[in-house]
Amino acid sequence: MKKIVLITGATSGFGKAIARKFAENGYDLIITGRRKVLLEELARELITDLNVEILPLCFDVRKLKEVENAINTLSEKWKKIDVLVNNAGLAVGLIPINEGVIDDWERMIDTNIKGLLYMTRMVSPLMVSRKQGHIINIGSIAGREVYPAGNVYCGSKFAVDAITKGTRIDLLPHQIKVTQIAPGAANTEFSLVRFKGDKERADNVYKGFQPLQAEDIAEAVYYVTTLPSHVNINDLVLMPTAQANSVNFLKK
Ligand code: NDP
Ligand code: 8X3
Numbered sequence: 001m002k003k004i005v006l007i008t009g010a011t012s013g014f015g016k017a018i019a020r021k022f023a024e025n026g027y028d029l030i031i032t033g034r035r036k037v038l039l040e041e042l043a044r045e046l047i048t049d050l051n052v053e054i055l056p057l058c059f060d061v062r063k064l065k066e067v068e069n070a071i072n073t074l075s076e077k078w079k080k081i082d083v084l085v086n087n088a089g090l091a092v093g094l095i096p097i098n099e100g101v102i103d104d105w106e107r108m109i110d111t112n113i114k115g116l117l118y119m120t121r122m123v124s125p126l127m128v129s130r131k132q133g134h135i136i137n138i139g140s141i142a143g144r145e146v147y148p149a150g151n152v153y154c155g156s157k158f159a160v161d162a163i164t165k166g167t168r169i170d171l172l173p174h175q176i177k178v179t180q181i182a183p184g185a186a187n188t189e190f191s192l193v194r195f196k197g198d199k200e201r202a203d204n205v206y207k208g209f210q211p212l213q214a215e216d217i218a219e220a221v222y223y224v225t226t227l228p229s230h231v232n233i234n235d236l237v238l239m240p241t242a243q244a245n246s247v248n249f250l251k252k
Pocket of ligand 1 (some may be wrong): 007032035059120183
């Protein structure tokens with residue numbers, strides 16, 4: 001029987017590349033996100049190219065009722081989730097704390113922390129009942145080192161780090177693997193979202209150096225699922241060679 005991976009935030013960036021990588025390796029996929037058209041487009045693409053089964057589920061991870069409904073109404077086949085990739089997330093704004101926009105803070109906290117928690121709360125019991133599964137949380141270098149004006153986004157990713165460690169402890173008796181992948185700068189829709197559609201500012205983030213590509217993260221996520229059952233990667237920090245930490249870049 002084919003394995004099943006559930007990927008949140010599969011409409012662009014890492015999530016989309018992760019979906020393709022698992023589909024290429026024979027998994028059936030549950031892909032999620034808010035943009036229905038993009039989800040369905042990806043589903044069609046992967047079904048045609050790779051002959052896999054795809055279940056696109058359009059919902060907002062910030063809304064507990066939507067998350068509950070999505071998971072509770074899965075058929076028995078789709079409830080057998082082998083891998084959950086908690087990827088959906090965003091930064092909104094890059095502003096000193098004293099000028100911060102409360103709505104931006106709430107979007108980040110609700111998506112990056114509470115959304116990840118809601119997904120984990122709903123999917124982990126399914127894994128516990130089967131005594132198998134792997135939860136992969138997408139953290140960030142921003143969850144290791146705070147940078148100027150990163151305040152709440154960094155805080156949300158530090159929370160992902162702590163929640164990942166806590167999840168690993170709590171799921172230890174049930175033999176569920178828990179991994180955090182923490183990337184540095186990668187050229188996706190991330191900066192476009194952070195700067196609220198300002199493309200010039202977004203493009204500027206990646207000028208003068210080679211950032212990570214979404215496919216690099218997909219490789220890492222898939223790799224950690226290929227190890228023998230007695231081996232788990234707890235934590236993987238994945239950086240562009242031209243980025244030493246949150247603030248030091250080698251730019252041409
Ligand atoms: P993208 O903006 O390209 O993708 C983000 C994805 O998250 C989209 O598919 C989006 O789908 C989904 N998403 C956002 N909010 C919600 C929501 N409320 N409900 C459901 N889905 C949501 O960015 P990335 O691929 O770069 O980001 C993926 C993850 O990686 C994030 O957690 C980010 O913090 C993290 N990260 C990114 C880095 C980077 O430099 N790019 C580096 C380190 C970590 P939709 O809009 O359709 O809902
Ligand atoms: C995204 C990477 O450094 O822009 O998490 O915050 S960073």
